[in-house]
Amino acid sequence: MEEESSKRTAPPPPSKGLLQTPELYQYVLETSVFPREPQQLKELRDLTATHPRAMMATAPDAAQLMGLLIKLIDAKKTIEVGVFTGYSLLLTALSIPHDGKDFVRQEGNEGSYDFAYVDADKVNYWNYHERLMKLVRVGGIIAYDNTLWGGTVAIPPDSVAGSHRGGTEATIQFNKSLAADPRVDISLTPLGDGITICRRIY
Ligand SMILES: C[S@@+](CC[C@H](N)C(=O)[O-])C[C@H]1O[C@@H](n2cnc3c(N)ncnc32)[C@H](O)[C@@H]1O
Structure with missing residues (x-):
């Protein structure tokens, strides 16, 4: 029965091209x-x-890692920037305990969030980072989606489609800035469209 119903469902999201x-x-x-x-x-x-x-939806493989991270740090209070149809938001809500809270806009004190996820306008990622470095507690996690931007971060700029260029340049700069930020541990994980996991150190 299960096989029958899975045949009738929509196709899975297409690969964003990062795997072989x-x-x-x-x-x-x-x-x-x-x-x-x-x-x-x-x-x-x-x-x-x-x-x-x-x-635009968060890739299910990247979302699965987010759910695991949320459980690993026992996150109860989370915040998300960029919602669309809410796949990542629902994943987060299902991963925190029943008494947890999942915010889409800023509420609460500095250092009060355990986990943040950013999947919005790429040109503002660094601004979000500075805000979230205050809102997320030391030891908390901030995850940024699309940090490989369809693989365009590593191809000659002339080969990047015009519509992608702004996002590509912003993402390259953001990745460099994060790598130079001593306040966070980082891992740029090649799942989905690239998801960078940061842990606030201080
Ligand atoms: C890539 S989609 C998010 C997908 C979402 N993670 C999901 O799984 O459904 C980006 C979303 O960010 C929103 N967005 C763009 N700029 C924004 C901003 N400045 N503030 C808040 N949301 C923004 C867009 O409207 C869009 O819904």
């Missing part, structure tokens, strides 16, 4: 992401797949 082949991405999704994806998230992903800008 689309088949390898499909393998990752089908082997370790989709079998563990909560039903509510699956339904939202299927609905989002019918949206003309479906590519």
